[in-house]
Amino acid sequence: MNNKNLCTIADVADLEAGLRQIRQHLHQHPELSNEESKTAELVAQKLHDLGFEVATGIGGYGVVGSLKIGNGTRSIGIRADMDALPIHEQTGVAYASQQSGKMHACGHDGHTAMLLGAAAQLARSRNFSGTVHLIFQPAEEIGFNSGAERMLAEGLFDRFPCDAVYGLHNHPGYPVGKMMFRPGPFMAACDTVNITIHGKGGHAARPHMTVDPILVASSLVVALQTIISRNIDPNETAVITIGSLHSGHAANVIPDTARLEMSVRSFDDGVRKTLEQRIRTLVSHHAEGYGARAEIDYVPGYPVLVNHQHETAFATQVAQELLGIDNVVADLAPISGSEDFAYFLQHKPGCFLRLGNGNSAVLHNPGYNFNDASLPFGVAYWTRLVERYLVDQA
Incomplete structure (x- = not known):
C-alpha cells in the first residue's frame, strides 16, 4: 500500500458520468423495502464485473461484495441502503420515477451509486492491504424488522468479519462536498x-x-x-x-x-x-x-444510533484530509430521524456520517432529489477511508 497516493476527488473524476447514469437509472426504477430485486441484481453484477466476491440474498435482497488485497489481516465494512419510499414523485426531472407512487425520496439511489463507485476505484487502484466488505442493504425505510436486523440475524458479521463498519446519509441543507460527524448518540x-x-x-x-x-x-x-x-x-x-x-x-x-x-x-x-x-x-x-x-x-422501532468515539475520530480525520478542515463539521447536533445502521453499531465499532446534498428539498418529500454533484465526494471518501484503515501492520 502506498500512503503517498491516497485517493483524491480528482482520482475519481472519470467515474462520475457513469455513476450519474447508474444513479439516475436507479431513480427511474425505485423498489420499496423488501422488493429490491432488480436493484440487487444490478449491484451484484457490477461488483462481479469488478472482480469482487459476491454474496446475495442476505436478509432478503442484501448483497455483499468482498475484495482482499495483500497480506493485511484487518477488515472493514461499508454500507449503503437500497430501498425507496411509497411517495408519488413531484420533481419534474427527466429521469423521474417510472413507478407510480414509488420514488427515491431519501437518496438511497445515490448512496448505492457512491458505494459502487468506491468499488470501482478500489478495484483498480488496489491501494490497500486487507479485506473490504461492501454491504448493500435492503429495507432500511420499513421502520421495524429491517434489512439491517435480518442481515445480522443471518450471520452478516460471522460470514463477513469486520473490525469496523461505516455508513453515510446525504443531508439536505448543507453544501455539496461538506461532511458532518458526531461521536456518541447521533440519531434517535x-x-x-x-x-x-x-x-x-x-x-x-x-x-x-x-x-x-x-x-x-x-x-x-x-x-x-x-x-x-x-x-x-x-x-x-x-x-x-x-x-x-x-x-x-x-x-x-x-x-x-x-x-x-x-x-x-x-x-x-x-x-x-x-x-x-x-x-x-x-x-x-x-x-x-x-x-x-x-x-x-x-x-419498538430502531434503537439510538451511537457512533463510537475512536472510529468517529478516525473518520473525521480522513474527511479533513480529503476535503479540508473548513468542509468538515466535527460535532453536528443530534438528528431526530432514525436509522437502522444503529443495529450494525451495536455489533461492531464504527461511525455513521452525513454528506451535504446542497439546497435540495428535505428528505421524504415528493420534491426531493439526490444531488449528483455529491457522487465524487462520496466515492473518494469511501476509497480513502479504506486505504487509510487497511494499512499493513508489519
Missing part, C-alpha cells in the same frame, strides 16, 4: 404507538348517552405532551408526535372508536423506557377517566 430511537380508544357511540344530539371517543382522543393529544415537559429531564431530548387521528364518518353520529398513531423519539435508553412506561400509564388512565377503554399497540 423511534418507536410507533397505535392507540385505539373504545367508547360508546350514539346520536350527536344525546351525548350524555354515549362515551365520546373523539373527545377522549382530542384531550389525550394534549395530555401526552406533558410527558415531555414534566417527566423527561429538560437536559434530555425527546419527541412525541401524533401524526394521525381518525374517527367517525358523519357530523350527527358519535362513533364507537377513535384511533391515534404516534411517533416517539429519544436519544437515551433510559429516556426511551420512561417514555413507554408513561405513555402506557397515561393513556390507560386518561381513557378510564372518561369511561372509555384504551387499546395500546407499542411497536
Whole structure:
C-alpha cells in the first residue's frame, strides 16, 4: 500500500458520468423495502464485473461484495441502503420515477451509486492491504424488522468479519462536498404507538348517552405532551408526535372508536423506557377517566444510533484530509430521524456520517432529489477511508 497516493476527488473524476447514469437509472426504477430485486441484481453484477466476491440474498435482497488485497489481516465494512419510499414523485426531472407512487425520496439511489463507485476505484487502484466488505442493504425505510436486523440475524458479521463498519446519509441543507460527524448518540430511537380508544357511540344530539371517543382522543393529544415537559429531564431530548387521528364518518353520529398513531423519539435508553412506561400509564388512565377503554399497540422501532468515539475520530480525520478542515463539521447536533445502521453499531465499532446534498428539498418529500454533484465526494471518501484503515501492520 502506498500512503503517498491516497485517493483524491480528482482520482475519481472519470467515474462520475457513469455513476450519474447508474444513479439516475436507479431513480427511474425505485423498489420499496423488501422488493429490491432488480436493484440487487444490478449491484451484484457490477461488483462481479469488478472482480469482487459476491454474496446475495442476505436478509432478503442484501448483497455483499468482498475484495482482499495483500497480506493485511484487518477488515472493514461499508454500507449503503437500497430501498425507496411509497411517495408519488413531484420533481419534474427527466429521469423521474417510472413507478407510480414509488420514488427515491431519501437518496438511497445515490448512496448505492457512491458505494459502487468506491468499488470501482478500489478495484483498480488496489491501494490497500486487507479485506473490504461492501454491504448493500435492503429495507432500511420499513421502520421495524429491517434489512439491517435480518442481515445480522443471518450471520452478516460471522460470514463477513469486520473490525469496523461505516455508513453515510446525504443531508439536505448543507453544501455539496461538506461532511458532518458526531461521536456518541447521533440519531434517535423511534418507536410507533397505535392507540385505539373504545367508547360508546350514539346520536350527536344525546351525548350524555354515549362515551365520546373523539373527545377522549382530542384531550389525550394534549395530555401526552406533558410527558415531555414534566417527566423527561429538560437536559434530555425527546419527541412525541401524533401524526394521525381518525374517527367517525358523519357530523350527527358519535362513533364507537377513535384511533391515534404516534411517533416517539429519544436519544437515551433510559429516556426511551420512561417514555413507554408513561405513555402506557397515561393513556390507560386518561381513557378510564372518561369511561372509555384504551387499546395500546407499542411497536419498538430502531434503537439510538451511537457512533463510537475512536472510529468517529478516525473518520473525521480522513474527511479533513480529503476535503479540508473548513468542509468538515466535527460535532453536528443530534438528528431526530432514525436509522437502522444503529443495529450494525451495536455489533461492531464504527461511525455513521452525513454528506451535504446542497439546497435540495428535505428528505421524504415528493420534491426531493439526490444531488449528483455529491457522487465524487462520496466515492473518494469511501476509497480513502479504506486505504487509510487497511494499512499493513508489519
